[in-house]
Amino acid sequence: MTKENTYRRDKRSPTPKSEAVSRVMSANKSKNTKPEILFRKALWKAGFRGYRLHQKKLPGRPDIAFTTKKVAIFVNGCFWHRCPHCKLKLPKSNTQFWEEKFTKNIRRDQAKQAELAKHDWKVLVVWECELKKNMEAQVEKVKKLLGDIKKYEVEQEEFLKAAEEEELYGNE
Numbered sequence: 001m002t003k004e005n006t007y008r009r010d011k012r013s014p015t016p017k018s019e020a021v022s023r024v025m026s027a028n029k030s031k032n033t034k035p036e037i038l039f040r041k042a043l044w045k046a047g048f049r050g051y052r053l054h055q056k057k058l059p060g061r062p063d064i065a066f067t068t069k070k071v072a073i074f075v076n077g078c079f080w081h082r083c084p085h086c087k088l089k090l091p092k093s094n095t096q097f098w099e100e101k102f103t104k105n106i107r108r109d110q111a112k113q114a115e116l117a118k119h120d121w122k123v124l125v126v127w128e129c130e131l132k133k134n135m136e137a138q139v140e141k142v143k144k145l146l147g148d149i150k151k152y153e154v155e156q157e158e159f160l161k162a163a164e165e166e167e168l169y170g171n172e
């Protein structure tokens with residue numbers, strides 16, 4: 001999608017009528033969200049190093065990517081990505097607009113994840129509410145996905161192969 005398209009689509013966004021929606025809309029950013037930063041801190045504390053952030057060359061720009069182990073992690077906000085656990089209600093005004101927008105978001109997420117899987121990536125989606133509920137459980141999921149490898153090995157490998165990976169997925 002070009003920048004121009006994004007801009008045009010955003011221009012059609014209705015002016016938020018409720019304060020709550022307005023607040024959520026202005027809090028919408030695709031990277032370095034608060035839950036994401038907290039999760040990265042937890043991973044760091046658990047000893048993980050060498051992961052890469054928001055790699056443009058990977059489908060969907062995963063929030064966190066262990067490139068040599070091919071593990072991609074998305075930290076999803078429950079509102080924008082329509083969390084299956086929370087099942088949040090649609091905003092009351094401009095309901096149809098939101099419904100279409102969310103459907104698009106979900107389809108885009110699924111397409112990007114499918115593309116990663118096609119390239120043999122393991123994809124983990126971590127929801128905002130899951131992090132709030134139990135951060136440690138989410139860290140455990142990452143540990144499982146990465147397997148038994150020692151953490152310093154990840155770091156070393158990532159360092160050596162990072163440039164190579166950039167080439168592999170440069171066609172997005």
Ligand SMILES: [Zn+2]
Binds near residue numbers: 078083127
């Ligand atoms: Zn949720």
